[in-house]
Amino acid sequence: MLTASLTHGAEVAQKTWDQFRGPAGSGVMESAQPPTVIESAHLAWKTPLPAGLSSPVIYGNQIFITGCDKSQLFTIALNRRDGRELWRRETPEAPLQRVHKANTHASPSALVDAKNVYVYFGSYGLVAYRHDGKELWKRPLEPSKSLYGASSSPIAYKELLLLVTDDDANLENSRLSRSRVMAFSRATGELVWETARPFLRSGWSTPAIWSHEDGDELVVLGHGRVVGYNPLTGEEKWFAKGFSRETIAIPVQGKGRVYISSAQLGGVSDAEIDPKPFWKSMLQFDENKDGKVGRDEITKDFTWPLRPELPLGHPGWGIPLPSDPARRRDRQQGIFGWADKNRDNLWTEEELSSHITNRPGKPILMAITPGGRGELGKDHIAWELNRSVPEIPSPLFYRDQIYMVRNGGTLAAVNPETGKLSYRGRLGGTGQYSASPIAANGHIYLLSDEGTLSVVKAGDKFEMAHRFQLPEPASVTPALDHETLYVRGTGHLWAYRRR
Ligand SMILES: [Ca+2]
Ligand SMILES: [Ca+2]
Numbered sequence: 001m002l003t004a005s006l007t008h009g010a011e012v013a014q015k016t017w018d019q020f021r022g023p024a025g026s027g028v029m030e031s032a033q034p035p036t037v038i039e040s041a042h043l044a045w046k047t048p049l050p051a052g053l054s055s056p057v058i059y060g061n062q063i064f065i066t067g068c069d070k071s072q073l074f075t076i077a078l079n080r081r082d083g084r085e086l087w088r089r090e091t092p093e094a095p096l097q098r099v100h101k102a103n104t105h106a107s108p109s110a111l112v113d114a115k116n117v118y119v120y121f122g123s124y125g126l127v128a129y130r131h132d133g134k135e136l137w138k139r140p141l142e143p144s145k146s147l148y149g150a151s152s153s154p155i156a157y158k159e160l161l162l163l164v165t166d167d168d169a170n171l172e173n174s175r176l177s178r179s180r181v182m183a184f185s186r187a188t189g190e191l192v193w194e195t196a197r198p199f200l201r202s203g204w205s206t207p208a209i210w211s212h213e214d215g216d217e218l219v220v221l222g223h224g225r226v227v228g229y230n231p232l233t234g235e236e237k238w239f240a241k242g243f244s245r246e247t248i249a250i251p252v253q254g255k256g257r258v259y260i261s262s263a264q265l266g267g268v269s270d271a272e273i274d275p276k277p278f279w280k281s282m283l284q285f286d287e288n289k290d291g292k293v294g295r296d297e298i299t300k301d302f303t304w305p306l307r308p309e310l311p312l313g314h315p316g317w318g319i320p321l322p323s324d325p326a327r328r329r330d331r332q333q334g335i336f337g338w339a340d341k342n343r344d345n346l347w348t349e350e351e352l353s354s355h356i357t358n359r360p361g362k363p364i365l366m367a368i369t370p371g372g373r374g375e376l377g378k379d380h381i382a383w384e385l386n387r388s389v390p391e392i393p394s395p396l397f398y399r400d401q402i403y404m405v406r407n408g409g410t411l412a413a414v415n416p417e418t419g420k421l422s423y424r425g426r427l428g429g430t431g432q433y434s435a436s437p438i439a440a441n442g443h444i445y446l447l448s449d450e451g452t453l454s455v456v457k458a459g460d461k462f463e464m465a466h467r468f469q470l471p472e473p474a475s476v477t478p479a480l481d482h483e484t485l486y487v488r489g490t491g492h493l494w495a496y497r498r499r
Pocket of ligand 2: 339340341342343344345346347348351
């Protein structure tokens with residue numbers, strides 16, 4: 001019966017998982033019924049994939065995903081039913097851009113529509129293929145420069161493909177950045193409009209179309225601010241400030257509002273920081289167990305702590321250091337000086353704590369109402385929350401709650417009317433969270449980097465439904481069709497299907 005309904009293309013008429021994080025980037029596919037209790041027996045198939053952090057996108061019976069292997073960049077099509085590889089196309093050769101250890105050269109997700117699939121690689125630019133793998137057009141773009149490398153995915157609006165390429169590099173003979181947002185014809189790859197963002201530096205957010213009572217707006221979060229544009233012309237309409245310089249989340253919407261989030265620089269979730277975990281993590285350097293960290297106890301892993309919930313030596317644990325040993329030691333000595341207020345060559349808990357809690361900026365989840373022009377003020381900012389804001393995962397708006405998951409496995413639910421916390425709950429999976437939450441059928445799916453998948457019931461009370469340990473680590477936002485949950489792990493795409 002299931003098979004029959006599939007072949008009649010009923011699902012094609014519905015929204016499909018057509019871009020990063022599915023319909024409109026929401027992470028929600030209400031009509032889908034993936035398993036809510038996932039066990040190994042639900043594994044329909046697994047298919048090996050090259051490296052990459054792009055999410056799968058789905059149309060009809062095909063899944064499209066990108067990957068990289070050494071200097072080669074791939075677009076791959078799989079059969080949704082059995083995971084069989086249908087085709088693989090290599091992107092025209094281009095010098096690879098520099099990316100952070102935590103990123104890859106294949107991180108932006110593809111965009112798919114009824115005819116074609118569109119892929120963006122930071123090192124090359126855009127390529128469009130038909131569903132059968134025949135190349136339709138290609139459009140090389142100058143690679144943008146950033147600390148981590150490209151991650152923003154293309155989105156669709158009417159006949160357009162919209163792409164943000166924010167950039168640390170300057171225009172020629174200028175101090176203005178090359179950052180811009182562009183619209184291309186999906187049919188031909190021709191540039192339709194572009195709008196410069198000259199005062200903004202690199203960012204990692206995928207934009208979103210916000211559809212509200214006044215029409216549609218393109219919402220772009222990046223480098224400290226969120227900007228609303230007319231998606232047909234690129235004309236800037238409004239902006240709001242206060243966000244971190246490093247923005248990652250996609251805007252989400254519901255109840256007529258759009259919700260924008262960024263953690264404090266360094267990934268801090270709460271305005272009021274608890275310094276205790278930072279000190280506890282620092283004590284790993286306390287070799288002589290006197291309860292202080294001495295300058296003479298600095299080892300190769302010593303740096304300024306940012307994410308004490310990660311293991312020492314993890315690239316996200318603290319501020320990155322040069323790999324050259326001499327330069328590294330110099331930098332470590334400098335960092336030691338930041339908190340050693342009385343210059344006795346010892347860090348005490350008090351010294352570190354006061355330095356940790358005095359950071360500039362704050363984490364923000366902001367609710368914006370339609371109709372604003374220019375810089376938004378109180379009239380169009382409904383509320384702002386400064387707690388529980390994740391660093392990498394985007395918020396999820398689902399059934400009248402906003403959900404946010406952060407490192408360590410804390411899930412917060414927020415009332416979208418008031419901006420007040422409904423709850424904070426502990427998931428089973430600890431460590432880092434990179435994947436954004438998704439939802440279907442009254443359940444929320446949350447994936448930790450270690451591959452722990454937690455299923456939570458939607459609602460204003462925390463209720464764990466199920467927990468499942470994936471066979472490999474996974475940092476990529478999962479995808480859904482009407483009966484299947486697809487998870488990209490470090491080496492495979494895993495399909496867990498309702499039976
Ligand atoms: Ca000591
Ligand atoms: Ca001291």
